[in-house]
Each structure stands twice: as structure tokens, then as C-alpha cells.
Amino acid sequence: MGENSLQKTLLIISGGAEAVPGIERARGMGLYVVVSDINPKAPAFALADDHIIASTYDVEDTVAAALHYHKTVRPIDGVMCIASDVPLTVASVAHALGLPGITIEAARLAGDKLAMKELFVEKGISIPWFCRVDSVADLRRILSERGFPVVLKPVDSRGARGVLRLTESVDLDWAYEHSVSFSPSGRVMVEEYLEGPQISTESAIINGRAFTPGFSDRNYEFLDRFAPYIIENGGHQPSVLTAEQQNSVSGLAEQAALAMGITTGIAKGDMVLTKDGPKVIEIAARLSGGWFSTDQIPLATGVDLISAAIKIALGEQVLEEDLIPRYQKGVAIRYFFPEPGRVVRIENAEQFRDRSWVHKLGFFVKPGDIVEPVTNHTKRAGFVITSGETRDQAIERAEQVVESIKIETVPMKC
């Protein structure tokens, strides 16, 4: 579409590969899309109408650059992020430019797991017990009172970096140092390890009314293999939980988001259905990554959550019927976990690329790259998203792809 004065401008803060489908969607909606990222080679720049060089995590840098663009280049009508966890940057730009968005306070809570849980206690939202940890001695004291297992995590990181499941066999000095090293503010916390099915929810909240088209069972079959790291091996839709259980989980995620002050916006929940009912691990104030919001939700339900998020960012009306699942198809995602070492070759991938049920197949490594030991979600080597008539068929297909494709590595020489 050519430039015209009626064409609205959307700023997307994040130029990574996972932002690409969202940028395509925004352009398809006739918007002028500006993407900001610190990386001049950001994959999404190629698709954008224009770009801004600014670090997504650096709030002041992005606010200054966006304000400059807004005043001197082209007025911006809305701001959002896609598959990047920068709610404070987004909220701060919205605030500075007078655009729709969540409050800076809600964004701050979303970026601080401790402050979020303190608020949840105040608001009566069901969560695991938790405690701030100031030193390894403090950690030992808490464990002697509470016992194992617990989860130790940075207060303000993402991608499961520094998230550890502590049992008797874990060296606590190492664990504390490891977890702290991933916290920009040097703060960590412990919480009760919640037993039970883990669920990802993704909701759109419109004027205080929440809709949760995203509801996926998460797969933690490798809890022992990767211990003490907690590594997710994908997930599937539709959920195995009953409708009543699903409603209890999504209802709590929605209450939690509202408690944070997200009255119009996107909320992504990390939830556990325990024997005492659903509990919140955290709520992120943004669209999910891992191709969940961009691909898995639309594939499984027909709901285009990205378009809804774009309309929310622009302050446009979202129809309720557009947020209600139109069907429930089987969709699964699984990851590749090759042996650590240098990648020699990736075999058997081509035969799956044109299967109708392989929605996406991607590798984060190529021959010559190093596969590091899996210590957080950024270390996974690749993924496949499959569809099926049923959940089980989608899962079977994903597992077949992961078993068939070999990412061959050779150990690194010391």
C-alpha cells in the first residue's frame, strides 16, 4: 500500500524472527509498520516500511528514538511488541507519545516476579508460597524451614534463565550464584514447586472483559533429564483438561491480569493446576513467543490474536466474536535437544518440509555452530509445529519429526 494520510502507523518494538508473522499481519491490515531493534540486521527490518535503531530493553533509548521519529518523521498511532518481553519499553513509549497502552505500573509488575507475587497476595490471587532470597545463607535458612523441592529464580529475567528446581542433590552455593547471575538487578526468589499440569494461557482483555483463546498444555517430560534446569519440551492443543478445569485456570489467569491493572491488553499466563486448584506462576503483559500467539493459537482455534493485539495497540475496537475459538484442532510443538558439541550436519529435515501437517520446522543452529548444554529455553536447538485431526495425531507427528531428524554433533575438544 502506498503512503497516504489515512494510513495509520504502528511501531513494533522487536525485530526478531518471531516478530515477522506479526509484521506481515500488520502490513496486511494496511498499516505503515515501523520496527525498532538495536540489531541493524534484525530479520523483521526487511519486511517493515521503516525502522528505528534502539535497544528494545533500553527504555530511555527507545522512548527517545520513538519520540524523535513521532515528531520529525511520521506520527505513530500505536506501539506494541511481538515475541519479545519488553512491556515496560512499550508502556513507556505509549505514555510518552500519548498512545493506548497499559499503565507503566502494570508493565513494571509484569517485569518483576517478586512485586507481582506481592500484589497477588494482596489481591487474593492464588499463587505458590514465595520468598525473597538475599544470600545463600538466607536460602539455606528458608530451605531448612520449608524443605525441598523449591524453585529458585531471578526476579527479573526471562526464557527460564536461572530458573532451577532445587532438590537435596543440588549444590546451593552454585545454584544461588547461577540464578543471581541472570538477574539484572541481582535479586532472586524461591517459591514452592507446584506439582500438576502446567498450562500456558493467552488472553485478550477488552475494557475489563477477558477472553482466553490461548490454552495449551505444556510438556515437561524432561524434568529429570535436564535437572536442576526446568526445560519445557513444547506443548499441545486442545488441552486434556476438562472444560471445567480449563475455565478455572483461564478464570484465574484473567483475574490475575486484571489485578495487575491490565484492563485492556494482552496477558500471557504461566499456570499450574494443582490438587488445590489453579495457581499462577506469572502473568506476562505481552504476546507470547515460541510461535504460540502467531501460529499455534490461530492454527488450533481460528482466532487471530495478533490482529486483536494490533487493534488494541491502536485503540481500535475488537469484536468479542473474534476472540472466541471457532474450532479446536490438534496442534503440537516439540523441540530438538541434540547432544552438546559442534554441529556436523542436520539430516532428514527436507522430507518433512512439504508435509501438509508440518506447519513450521526451524533450527536455531546450523553446521559449524555449537550446541551448548541445555540450561534454559534459549538453548533449545530447533522446533517443529504440527497439526492433526486430533491432539494425539498432532503429538505423534511432532514426535515422529523429532525422532527422524538427526542434528549430529561432535564433542568439543578442550
Ligand SMILES: Nc1ncnc2c1ncn2[C@@H]1O[C@H](COP(=O)(O)OP(=O)(O)OP(=O)(O)O)[C@@H](O)[C@H]1O
Ligand atoms: N513455582 C513453580 N512451580 C512449578 N514450575 C515452575 C515454578 N516456577 C517456574 N516453573 C516452571 O519454569 C518455567 C519458567 O519459570 P518462569 O516463568 O518463572 O521464568 P521465565 O524466565 O519467565 O521463563 P519464560 O520466559 O519461559 O516464561 C515456568 O513457565 C514453569 O513451567
Ligand SMILES: [Mg+2]
Ligand atoms: Mg515465565
